[in-house]
Amino acid sequence: MTEASAEGYLPDDVERVREALVEWYENDHREYPWRKTTDPYAVLVSEVMSQQTQLDRVVDAWEAFLDRWPTVETLAEADRADVVGFWTDHSLGYNNRAKYLHEAARQVLEAYGGQFPRDPDGLQELMGVGPYTANAVASFAFDNGDAVVDTNVKRVLYRAFDVPDEDSEFERVAGALMPDGKSRVWNNAIMELGGVACEKTPACDGAACPWREWCLAYETGDFTAPDVPTQPEFEGSRRQFRGRVISILRDGGEVELDALGSRVRVDYVPEGQYGREWLRGLLDDLADDGLVHVADREGETFARLRE
Structure with missing residues (x-):
């Protein structure tokens, strides 16, 4: 045996x-374009973008992202609001992935001298890089994965x-x-x-x-298989409204809570089901992710993107 x-x-x-x-x-x-490169930066971008997103939808976004920030150095030097805005504009899912990708780029420059770790354990030290992504980058960039x-x-x-x-x-x-x-x-x-x-x-x-x-x-002829979690519908989801908040704040600077709410959803009513309490919860989540700054002044609440 x-x-x-x-x-x-x-x-x-x-x-x-x-x-x-x-x-x-x-x-x-x-023929996906990231299969033709062994650049760990390009591979990492493809892996982060591909999380819960169909691969065919990722191609254009991946190419546009690398056109705008072609190296880990250019991404590290970019304004985070621009990176998050790109993520939102291309409907790539949770915006904290963009934040983590930006942080990881800075980490590669500051902690690793611009060189990516080459093994899964080292790659997991990068911000937002879990075991699966670390192993994928080690495999596809360095042929050194599990x-x-x-x-x-x-x-x-x-x-x-x-x-x-x-x-x-x-x-x-x-x-x-x-x-x-x-x-x-x-x-x-x-x-x-x-x-x-x-x-x-x-x-x-x-x-x-x-x-x-x-x-x-x-x-x-028995093709049963383990249940595979399905991604929630995007339309009307919390993910969608998070993206709207980011888009509005990116274009409008600091915005007062009720003014923001009426632009985030048409059925916003300050004291209603989708009102101030709901919106404040959304903003607190974004603040916890390091994407938004929320401030209370003179009895009113204001939000803006973090720099």
């Missing part, structure tokens, strides 16, 4: 499993090899399956498999899945 099969889930011919996936990926995969385990990878392992829905087991099996020293191509390949062939509604034959020979789900 091989070391891989000792994991209890993988087939004995695990090397063929690996080769089949890499060959499938290298022959045909989606096996990436995202929702796509979990779905693939669950269906193909009957790995139980437990994070520790997914991580253990994913690590055993990844070939040594090939984190860049491997992590790209297995995430592509989950994103193209093994989606919630699988396209095994249509996408010529390279693992049909070994896949338990393909053999049995």
Whole structure:
């Protein structure tokens, strides 16, 4: 029994499993521009933008961001309000990601002399960079990462090899399956498999899945998979109103609470359900994220973007 099969889930011919996936990926995969660079700054931007955002929507924003701030130095020297404003204008989700990305750029310059850490542990020292993002940057920029385990990878392992829905087991099996020293191509390949062939509604034959020979789900026709959290609808969400606040303050400087509220939502009524209490809670959240400054003066509340 091989070391891989000792994991209890993988087939004995695990090397063929690996080769089949890499060959499938290298022959045909989606052409995202960040897959053509090993610049850790560009890779980090793509990873932060891709959090809970469809990849096809990220392409234009990623290219525009790098046109405006092409290096980690230019981002570090940028005005934070401009970076947050860009994030809002491109509907990239929670604005604190822009704040953290800006902080991380400053950190690379000030603490690391302009050079990114090259391993997952070092990258996690950067502001806002968690284990998944650190591992992705280490893999795609430096070919020095561990096996990436995202929702796509979990779905693939669950269906193909009957790995139980437990994070520790997914991580253990994913690590055993990844070939040594090939984190860049491997992590790209297995995430592509989950994103193209093994989606919630699988396209095994249509996408010529390279693992049909070994896949338990393909053999049995049972394509159940772990529940995958879905992103809340954007329209009418707290995320949307946070973005509106940022846009208004960026254009208007300091704004009084009621004047701000009437511009944030048409149904704003100071004493209503969506009134001062609701808006103050929204502003307090943004203040906690370091994006907004809130001040009370002479019985009135004012808000402005932090510099």
